[in-house]
Amino acid sequence: MLVYTNDGVLISQFGEKRRIPLAIEQIPQQMKDAFLAVEDSRFYDHPGIDLIGVTRAFVSLVTTGEKRQGASTITMQVARNFYLTRDKTYRRKIREILLAWRIEQLLTKDQILELYLNKIPLGYRAHGVGAAAEVYFGKTVDQLTLPEIAMIAGLPKAPSILNPIYSVENAVERRNVVLARMLAVEAITREQFKEAMQAPLEGKYHGPAIEMNAPYVAEMARQYMVERYGEERAYTSGFKVFTTIDSKQQQAAIDAVVQNLLDYDHRHGYRGAIANPWLAVPELDDQSEQQQPLEPVLMLPEPMWDQTQVIEYLKQYRGYQHLVPAMVMTVAEQSAQVIRRDGTQGTINWDGMKWARAFITDERQGAAPKTAAEIVQPGDVIMTVAATDGSLALSQLPEASAALIALNPKDAAIRALVGGFSFAQSQFNRAFQAKRQLGSNIKPFIYSAAFDNGYSLASLVADAPISHWDASAGVAWRPKNSPEVYDGDTRLRLGLAQSKNVMSVRLLRAVGIEKIRQHLSKFGFPLEDIPPNESLALGSASFAPLDVANGFAIIANGGYQVKSYLIERIEDQHGNRIFQQQPKVACPECEALQQSMTEFTELTEFAEIAADQFAICPALPVDQAQQAPHVVSDTNTFLVTQAMNSAIWGGGDWSAGTGWNGTGWRAARALKRRDIAGKTGTTNDAKDAWFSGFHPNLVATSWIGFDDHRRKLGSTAYNPNLGSNQITGKEFGAKTALPAWIKFMQVALQNMPVQSFTAPDNIVSVRIDRSSGLLTHRTDSSTRFEYFVAGSEPTQYAESLVQPVDPFIDNEVQQPATVDDELF
Known part of the structure; x- marks a missing residue:
């Protein structure tokens, strides 16, 4: 079974038998001549049974009493390989002869030879x-x-x-026999024979020609095929499985996750060498009064290990991604000489190790080192990475985990998926198997429910502390903003863009928890996994990154409920398509066309003709049965997208002193494009960090955290060795998950032209006062144009404002809570 990306790049192979089916025309003539010379030189002359060979085998049996010669023709071998066992019995031989005779009647010689050359077992599962x-x-x-x-x-x-892997000598001897037979039947010249006889032969196993290492994707495809066809058929039928993965985006996702985890891990400190075989505990003499156990000390071997000894010792340690085990041989003032497991030698200079202050806890790091001896010593087994310029750097296997998933929002086809740092380290696929709390990644869906219940981007909600007494728990619940800054009455655009926690809680209270839960289920979140309490406003619900990306795809595509899928099509070994995915597709053009068709059929007697004509949408085309249901209005998702765009680009006028940043401002700085929207997310105690965002043609969700739910992502202090361009302070979505999203999008969006978020027809734009959200006659920096659903725009002017009141907030409506406040 072969697994490919959507653009034909081989990801993996599975199965007991490794085959590459070839047509007879694809097999070199010299290959055919070689097999015919040694296996069946009269193949094109006999009718499936070689009487001369049979006679020779019979004479051998009579004279020796042993079955030394089988007299099998190529046709007989085809019969045996396809239908019979290899048992040396007369019964099997007779059946083999009869089958060979029948095969010769049904197939041409070339067809038989083609079957033989594709079926014959040749060792090592080939x-x-x-x-x-x-x-x-x-x-x-x-x-x-x-x-x-x-x-x-x-x-x-x-x-x-x-075969040469088992024994080069055996393989050379047998090869020379074949060459001699080819010379005897005049398939090669004597000069070719002499030259080939002298050629060296290597005994090395060559793995599958995997063009892209994407094991998490490959394993998902394998599981799908086994569930669909059963294990035996999946592995032995020669299926070609084409996934929806885009090879360029997949590689970008792998690079982004790996680099982001290494960056996170390095800034939290170095955990020390993996091992050191040269450390030993000194022996005490009988007179010693030592009570405490002695620390191991470095005892250099005599003589020092050579390269062969080092490589042999390092074989017990495996590499992960770009990490290669190495042993430190010597240490200088600010450098170290190492030998890597692959045999290469190199120097780790100061720039490649100065990050390595000691790890103390997830919250604390040791002092910045000043010399290499503070970091490593001779004999240390360490992980190293090679830079593009050939230099080496010290590294370590990250303890944190991460996932990144990217979808096409039109049909939720998975374009890239990474389930962790390394499949060799852990086969647990966090992209769809790890359910983690969302934190503020839930807020766009909360705001979407508010927009369906009378709110607008300009609606004011109190950004003020909340204190709610929970009689059942006997404590007061006090959700807080992070940072604890409160701005009073605030427009919803700012509330989402700046991730105001208390505003989210107030919206939940105003709309009603059950309405919120029902609305969230439209985005594919199972109702049973949505907690029925106020903690929902702060992201206490737990979902897998794939579920989250799916939800954001519905926002990005205008409200159509699409469902993610990985397998695009399946072909059999002959290239025949035996399965084609038929996903639900977001198709606004189809919906408009259906509306036109309905109006048309109401006015004409040719209803049946119209139905046939419009059954296929010319916009994609998409069959009506494939059209995804429209579960949230395009006006609603447009408003949510606008607020998420502000989470990246901020707003106001910086020159006039009214400018402000959204929580995802780093994406604006790095990507420099306006056609992106996103939302950060960090859970209570920073155990999970998220960033989800999208371009009109691509959605991506990035998550990072520890598999051990007890561990927090922690915080880091400034490292004077690394200068100003470093992440410090508490870890949260914008610092910890967003960098991977940015790195991925920098590659994935390269060939996607900048395009605006198109407003639906029933969206209007009017100038409002930034403070009150009401209409204004002013045109200075205290105003802006804002989007509204037609008919919902304000009618009152700020100049006539007496006292704004939010009619949707009922402070008497209180619900019990279960969690503390959370960060953005």
Whole structure:
């Protein structure tokens, strides 16, 4: 089974038997000649049974009493390989002869030879010459040399012991027999024979020609195929599975997650060497009064280990992603010489290790080091990474975990998925298996419910502390903003963009918890996983990153309920398409066309003709059955998108002193494009950090946290060795999850043109006063244009304002809570 990206890049192979099916025309003539010379030189002359060979085998049996010669033709081998066992019995032989005779009547010689060369077992799970070429030489069949062809042709006699991986000597001896047979039947010249006989042969296993290492995606595809077809059929049918993954975006996602985890891990400090075989506890003499156990001390071996000894010792430690184990050999003032497990030697200069102050806790780090000896010592087994310029740097395997998922919002096709730092480190796929609290990533959906219940981007909600007595718990619940800054009556655009916690709680109270829960379920969140209390406003609900990305896709596509999928199509071994995904697709054009069709059929007697004509939408095209249900209005999602755009770009007039930043301002600085919207999220105690955001054509969610739910992401102090461009202070969504989202989007958006968020037809824009959200005659920096659903725009002018009152807030409506405040 082969698993590919949507653009045809091989991700993985699964199965007991490795095959690369080839048409007879794709197999080099020299390869055919080699097999015919050694296996069945009269193949094109006999009717499936070679009487001369049978006679020879019979004579051998009579004279020796042993079944030394099988007399099997290629046709008989095809019969045995497809239908029979390899048992050496007369019964099996007779059946083999009868089947061979029948096969010759049904197929041409070339068809039989094609079956044989694709089916024959050739060792190391390789079945057929295409797979053997890849396994033993890492080549395609058209790239093989004559001696390589002869080696493969010699394998059918005993593939387990004649292959060069098991024994180069055996393989060379058998290869030379094949070359001699080819010379005897005049398939090669004597000059070719002499040259091929002298060619060296390597004994090395070549893994599948994987073009992209995406194991989390490959495992999801494998599980899907096993569930659909059963394990045996999935692994042995030669299926080609094409996923929805975009290879460029997938690589960008892998790089973003890996780098972000390394950056997080490094700023929290160095946890020390993996091991050091040169450390030993000194022995005490009988007179010693030492009571406390002695610390191990460095005892350099004599003589010092050479490169071979170091590499042999390092074989017990595996690498992860770009991390390669190495041993420190010598330490200078601000550098260290190392030997890596792959045999390369190099120097870690000060720039590659000066980050490594000691890790104390997730909240504390040691003093910045000044010398290399404060960090490493000879014999230390460490992790290293190589820079593009060839230099080496000290690193370590991150303890935190992360996930990144990207979708096409039109149909929720998964374009990129990363479930952790390394599949070799952990096969747990956090992209869809880890349910984590959302924190403020929930707020766009809360605000969406508010917009469906009479609120607008200009509505004022009190940004003021809340204190609610919970009689059942005997304590007061006091959700707080983070930072604890309160601005009084604040417009909803700012409330979402600046992630005001207390405003979210007040909206939940005003709209009603049950209305909020029902609204959130429209975005694909299971109702049973949405807590029925006020903690919901602060993100106490737990969902997997894939669920979150799916929800944001519905905002990005205008409110159409799409469902994520990974498998685009499946082909059999002959390239026939046996499955094609039929996803629900967001199609505003289709919806408009259906409306036009309805109006048309009400006015004409040709209803049936109209229905046939408009059954397929010419905009995509999309069959009506594939059109995703429109669960949230496009006006609603447009307003949410506007607030999320402000979370990245902020607002106001900086020159006039009214400018302000949203929580995702780093994305604006890095990407410098207006067609993006996003939302940060951090849970209570910073155990989970999120950033979800989108372009009209791409949605992505980034999460980071520890698999151990007890650990917090913590905080970091300033490291004087690293200068001003470093992240310090408490970890939260904007600092910890957003960098991976930015790094991914920098690549993923490269070929996507800048496009504005188009306002629906029933959206109007009017000038409002920034303080009150009411209409204004002024045109200075205290005003701005704001979007409203037509008919809901304010009618009162700020100049005539006496006392603004929010009619939706009822401070008497109180609900019990279960969690403390949370960060943005």
